[in-house]
Amino acid sequence: MAFKDIVGNDRVKKIMCKALQREKVPNSILFCGQEGVGKKELALVLAKAMNCEQKKDDACEICASCRAIHTGNFPDVLEIHPEKNKIKIEQMRNLRHIAYLKPMVGRKRAFIVVEAEKMTGEAANSLLKILEEPPLFSHIILITHNPFLIIPTIKSRCQILNFSPVSREDIEKILVEKGYESEKAKIISLLVRGNLRNALSLEWEEVEDRRKRAWQLFLSLIGKGNMAFFLRNYPFSQRALVKEEWEQVLEILSSFCRDLILVKEKSDVSLLINPDYREEISKIERLLSLEWIIHCLEKIDYVISGFQKNLNVNLLFSSFFSNYKEWEYV
Numbered sequence: 001m002a003f004k005d006i007v008g009n010d011r012v013k014k015i016m017c018k019a020l021q022r023e024k025v026p027n028s029i030l031f032c033g034q035e036g037v038g039k040k041e042l043a044l045v046l047a048k049a050m051n052c053e054q055k056k057d058d059a060c061e062i063c064a065s066c067r068a069i070h071t072g073n074f075p076d077v078l079e080i081h082p083e084k085n086k087i088k089i090e091q092m093r094n095l096r097h098i099a100y101l102k103p104m105v106g107r108k109r110a111f112i113v114v115e116a117e118k119m120t121g122e123a124a125n126s127l128l129k130i131l132e133e134p135p136l137f138s139h140i141i142l143i144t145h146n147p148f149l150i151i152p153t154i155k156s157r158c159q160i161l162n163f164s165p166v167s168r169e170d171i172e173k174i175l176v177e178k179g180y181e182s183e184k185a186k187i188i189s190l191l192v193r194g195n196l197r198n199a200l201s202l203e204w205e206e207v208e209d210r211r212k213r214a215w216q217l218f219l220s221l222i223g224k225g226n227m228a229f230f231l232r233n234y235p236f237s238q239r240a241l242v243k244e245e246w247e248q249v250l251e252i253l254s255s256f257c258r259d260l261i262l263v264k265e266k267s268d269v270s271l272l273i274n275p276d277y278r279e280e281i282s283k284i285e286r287l288l289s290l291e292w293i294i295h296c297l298e299k300i301d302y303v304i305s306g307f308q309k310n311l312n313v314n315l316l317f318s319s320f321f322s323n324y325k326e327w328e329y330v
Contacts, residue, residue, distance in 0.1 A: 051066075
């Protein structure tokens with residue numbers, strides 16, 4: 001994989017290419033952005049480019065160094081992942097020890113710290129010591145989807161690069177290339193909010209099943225039984241449901257709200273996210289006020305944003321669902 005193989009975030013790729021050309025790649029970098037947008041992939045390409053035997057500003061994918069890094073067999077490029085959901089002080093001490101040793105076979109050492117927000121306080125303080133005086137031949141790339149959990153003293157010593165969500169058009173194009181029908185690719189691309197990894201992992205049957213369940217959830221929320229009716233009739237209301245699945249359900253709910261606004265405002269129906277639900281949406285839009293729909297959309301977006309910030313899931317849902325007892329929708 002080279003820079004051209006990473007979808008989206010052209011601005012970040014250009015910054016990295018220029019830094020490579022000038023031989024001024026920062027020793028400490030923080031990649032920030034939502035999950036599934038290519039942060040780790042770009043970090044690996046950067047590590048390849050710094051050690052590539054044929055190119056200066058990209059990975060050739062042919063030389064021995066590029067191939068070894070791709071397979072995870074290059075001793076000067078190390079990935080650090082959380083152990084039992086934490087990055088511990090021992091891992092950072094080991095990083096510091098190796099970082100001061102000259103590269104074994106490459107020109108540069110690269111340490112890719114995945115989910116850096118999961119560093120313990122002790123681990124973060126240990127890492128801080130090497131960020132203050134990094135050796136010229138070692139580069140530390142921190143990857144996080146939640147920069148708010150990275151301590152300020154670490155952020156202040158890193159070059160921060162913010163990744164954008166992958167565009168809907170790019171996701172749709174990739175899905176079509178993989179064999180999806182155009183309409184199905186469009187629906188998935190609109191539901192994943194720029195998370196390419198999520199889009200590629202979804203099966204259409206799974207998406208369709210969740211859309212049906214989410215529509216029933218939505219009907220329950222606007223029905224007279226409100227929350228009690230929803231809890232009795234929506235199978236995904238179990239607490240065991242993982243956060244990622246709940247997020248997908250809420251994304252689908254959000255898409256129904258947006259379609260309701262389009263229909264209510266007599267906008268172009270070709271813009272519907274769920275065109276196959278047009279008839280059902282038209283039947284209920286007259287029952288709901290525009291204010292109710294917008295408020296519902298705001299609450300959904302608030303919960304999804306809370307997920308991304310690792311806020312307490314139970315509190316988020318308690319706040320979200322309790323509101324339906326108070327809203328007037330007619």
